[in-house]
Amino acid sequence: MNAKDSTTNMYIVVAPENEPVKSFMVLLDGFGNSPQNVLFQTDIPKYASQQGILTIIPLLKTGPSYFGSDTASQQSLKEIINLVVTT
Known part of the structure; x- marks a missing residue:
């Protein structure tokens, strides 16, 4: 991930605030939006x-x-998921 580039290879995480994480899901935009x-x-x-x-x-x-x-794209998605899961 490049902290200076928000046009590719980045992600946003929305995490539970008041309870532990039970699972995760990936939400892909279908219209090319950020x-x-x-x-x-x-x-x-x-x-x-x-x-x-x-x-x-x-x-x-x-x-x-x-x-x-x-x-x-599959490799990029795998890298992002691995990064989120291990942090």
């Missing part, structure tokens, strides 16, 4: 956090127009 915009479009991460679910909203290193179906 993870920040996803938070304006849906309340799913907020609702999930109230249920003990950590939400990862990634922007893959392949860019916002990829949906995670190609090999490079």
Whole structure:
């Protein structure tokens, strides 16, 4: 992850505040928006956090127009998940 580049290979995490994490989910935007915009479009991460679910909203290193179906996107998604799970 490059802290100076918010156009690819980054993510936002919405974590439960008042209870331990029970599980996590990945929320991929289907319209090429940034993870920040996803938070304006849906309340799913907020609702999930109230249920003990950590939400990862990634922007893959392949860019916002990829949906995670190609090999490079899958590798990027795996790296992001591993980073979140191990921190």
